[in-house]
Amino acid sequence: MSTENIPQSEPLRNDQVQNNAGGFSWAVDDMQRLRRFLCLGCEGGTYYQGEKELGIENAKSILKLIENGRGVEVVETIKTYSIEGRTSKQNPIMFALALCAKSTDLPTKRAAYGSLSDICRIPTHLFMFIKYAHALGQNWGRAQRRAVSKWYTEQNPSKLAMAITKYQNREGYSHRDILRLSHPSTNDALLCFLFDYITHGLQKAIENLNKPKESTNGDHTTEDKTDKDQPQVQQQQQQGNLNDEDDETNNKKLVTIEQLKDFLETVEKAKTSTNEDELITAIRQHHLVREHMPTNMLNSKSIWSVLLEKMPLTAMIRNLGKMSEIDLLSENSDAEKRVVERLKNREQLQRARIHPFNILVALETYKQGKGFKGKLQWQVSKQVKDALEEAFYLSFKYVKPTNQRYLLGLDVSGSMSGGTINGSPSVTPAVGSCAMCMVTVRTEPYAKVS
Known part of the structure; x- marks a missing residue:
């Protein structure tokens, strides 16, 4: 019988499997499923499969890879997709990383926590990871406390100051919550000042500056170091890894406690300011962003015009x-x-x-x-x-071409014209599939669409 006459409800070959639509197709192995999940996620589900069911299915595939000794490879794949910007959303990345971090396989767990700072580049990512990790297991083990503490203590103080004021809370967590759960400890006076600001507020942090402190287990403050002891932090000593992909301006280095105080005082004052000129000056002098502005001032053309200059x-x-x-x-x-x-x-x-x-x-x-x-x-x-x-x-x-040969088949059935993809209501599956097909056709020299 010609293959053209075989309905999709019957297999062409014995190695095909039945899919969720009732038709037969070639099986996707677990690593391919991981890559697909990282790119597409499961938000909103599919036409044939619900979001929860799809999420469980992908989680099982990741766990199976870990059980088969490929956990470190899974973490490296997650890291590559994150750093190279291959995904449109971070949720699948963070969920997969949390799944590896909560694994009982020691090499996988070490690889996951060891990659935390590279993958969670801004607080939003970190909070998202912690949310998923909490859902998978509520206990904060030593490995998680150490990795999260390291995320904070290895930051450049100037970038951390910008980050903690720009992303104050996400996913039901604040920086204060995370510090109390992770107990970071550091000898860096600038970081200690920032941690005091997070946990006690600016006024208390300023009062604590000249008070001698003794290092204790789980206490982020250590011996007293004022500006006289540590007037500057050399860039090579505090490179940090908070590489916010949204931060093209690479905000001005704040290298002394006095400068940190000035920045934080400006941020706190901006929260309640109703003076346009005052806010415009703060934006230009301290590189404040939209998140620093009070809600009642976000209808001002003058404010947005200045924000746009460095946005x-x-x-x-x-x-x-x-x-x-x-x-x-x-x-x-x-x-x-x-x-x-x-x-x-x-x-x-x-x-x-x-x-x-x-x-x-x-x-x-x-x-x-x-x-x-x-x-x-x-x-x-x-x-x-x-x-x-x-x-x-x-x-x-x-997009770098692979120089491989591709035959792309597009689904043109009615199910493609309804619903959304990746939780984006403005894009239908038909538009999304055509757009992604266009990416391949425009970048690959050997591609055919049917």
């Missing part, structure tokens, strides 16, 4: 709707020109490592003229919309 590319794309709503991106305005120029800048796109799918989501959302959550509505700027589309195509150029 990281990912944050800029995320806030296009808001900036359009307050009419900052009006036709032929300086702000509109700045946004368009940056969206078309190849070097900035490459440095920001923005996934093509995220640009597609931003484009589809922006051209709707309204958000899918909340009441935000805006007048669409044609120049910005066209620049987003160009940025989408430019982002393909940073």
Whole structure:
């Protein structure tokens, strides 16, 4: 019988297996399933399989790889996908890492915690990892306390100061919660000051500066070191690894306690400020970001105009709707020109490592003229919309070709025109699959679509 006449409900060969749709296809091995999960996740499930069921299935595949002695390989795969920016969302990355960290396989556990600082580059990632780790096992073992403590104590103080004030709490955790659970200990006076600020507030941290302290187990404060003892922290001594992919400005180094105090005092004052000029000065002098601004001042065109001057590319794309709503991106305005120029800048796109799918989501959302959550509505700027589309195509150029031969088959059934993918309501499976197919066709020399 010709294979063209065999229905999908029957196998073509004996090595095919039945899938969730009832048809037959070739089995996906556990490592392939891991890679697929890291890229696609399970948010919202699929047309044929629920989110919870899909999540359990992927977790079982990861556990099976660990049981078969491939746990370290799993961690390396997670690390590679995270660092190279191959995924559009971090949730699958953090869940898979937490699963490895909570494993009873010692090499896997060591590899997972050893990679924590490389994979969790900003507090959002760290809090997400801790949330998943808590769900998998509520006890904080020695390995987890040590790894999380190390995440804090190995940071450059200036970058850590920016991070703890920009990302104050996520996923139900605050930095104060994490410090109390991990008990970091350090001899660095700048870090001790920051830890005091996190746990006791700025005023208490300033009062504690000149009080001698004795090192105790689980106490982040140690012997007294003021500016006279440690006026500067050399960059080579405190390189840190908080490489926020959103932070193109590489915020100004704060190398003394006095400078840290000045920065934190500015942040605290900004929280309740209603003075535009005061906030604009703080933004320019201390590189404050949107998260530092009081909510009641986020409708100010002047504030957003200054924020835009140094705003990281990912944050800029995320806030296009808001900036359009307050009419900052009006036709032929300086702000509109700045946004368009940056969206078309190849070097900035490459440095920001923005996934093509995220640009597609931003484009589809922006051209709707309204958000899918909340009441935000805006007048669409044609120049910005066209620049987003160009940025989408430019982002393909940073995908390295494998030079392998590909035959891509696209599902054109009715199920592809409904629902969402990756939790993104602006993109249907049909649009998403075509976009990702385009990535392969534009980067691979030997690709055919049918």
